[in-house]
Amino acid sequence: MADLLRTPLYDFHVEKGAKLVPFAGYEMPVQYPLGVMNEHKHCRAKAGLFDVSHMGQVLLTPKSGNIEDACLALETLVPMDICALKPGRQRYAFFTNDNGGILDDLMVANRGDHLFIVVNAACKDADIAHMQNKISDSCEINVVDDRALVALQGPDAETVLSALIPDVADYKFMDVAIVDYDGMELWISRSGYTGEDGYEISVPADNASAFVSKLSDNDLVEPIGLGARDSLRLEGGLCLYGNDIDETTTPVEAALTWAVQKARRAGGDREGGFPGAEEVLAQFENGAPRKRVGLLPEGRAPMRAGTKLFASETSSDEIGEITSGGFGPTVNGPVSMGYVSTEHSAEGTKVFAELRGKRLPAIVTKMPFVAANFKR
């Protein structure tokens, strides 16, 4: 795996017995000896530790010195109300393209005099080029490549992290802070990608393994690989970029309208003004031809990405496709999400998935499949 990059936590993974696989150009742990199923359950029961250092960390600093200029610049690329984001707060966002498709999803934090954003590993080079190309007149765009990023997720995440840093117990969901701890500067947010309470922590690369060892020394903590990360986020109803959303899916189709604040919608203070605004706002008005929905298979067979969906056992017209699916250890059964034509998207609708030549029923179901456990 000579061409693959390694995160600052590579040695930690090896020491913990991880099975490493290529992922987005990095050698990443897919599972540890505990196994995917038990890692998943452990994270929902206690606390799971994830290495997400492959993701892109970027600082957007306004050249004017006025944070509002960075907010307005970023708003030309995303349909979110960034100006309303208060210092010390973070929100979910996505870059759109000229057709209203999604180029990547990201987190944006206001850190007082600049914005801190975290983007997906597989998209980070394109995202950085996109920002350089579009908003470098008004913003300094600095890629943070000397830091690791870890997530600590689960009901005991607060207990574990506050044992080291008491203040984090007071953070609410989507709060962000810069914290001095043991001679290192940590960037902490109360957020994650599992549907559980927890934190994401950016730590200087040189200190990463020492810091992570401190977390993992706590008996409540187990390291969690990409396998369980996927089943956790799937049960949480959270999109995986490249599977559930991509350049061909719009925010309305993807059922991400909640992420587009009023200020950017028709009649808002800063209506439109992002790539593909015309298409996206028209879909807000008139609806979209298809919609991302949760699907609960009636039987035990997992329905995975790529599985075709039909309206009945016999009809030849495809109504959609599953984009993520597998076994949900907490649900204790198969769970999927995918796109169906809008007339089949109402909760409770029975659709049929074609699996190994057979049509098997699945029910359109509200997501998340497992109730979110955020500290609001």
Next chain:
Amino acid sequence: MKYTEEHEWLKPEGDVVIVGITQHAADALGELVFVELPEVGTEVEKGEEIVVIESVKAASDITAPLDGEITEVNQDIVDTPTLVNEDPTAAAWFFKMKLKDASEMDGLMDEDAYKALID
């Protein structure tokens, strides 16, 4: 006990053979979450995909090790797929089959040959 290159084991029991997957295969698959077995009475040909198993990672098929007829299937592994991870060479057998030609067992690997294959 005899073995196939598809990581199945076969154990004679009276005039049928019991078939399952090896510990090595079970470990490589990861925790099983779904098993679909053939119907009793099905005539199967060597190499035919007759069992579907899904683990937390992916779906795979198990093929008929030899020609014959399925005489019994193990409902316990359908009800509790992780039994395959816990006890693949005993309690978590997959199916029993009556071989068309019992002498074909002689052409399969013995334990030493199988161990050499997976090492």
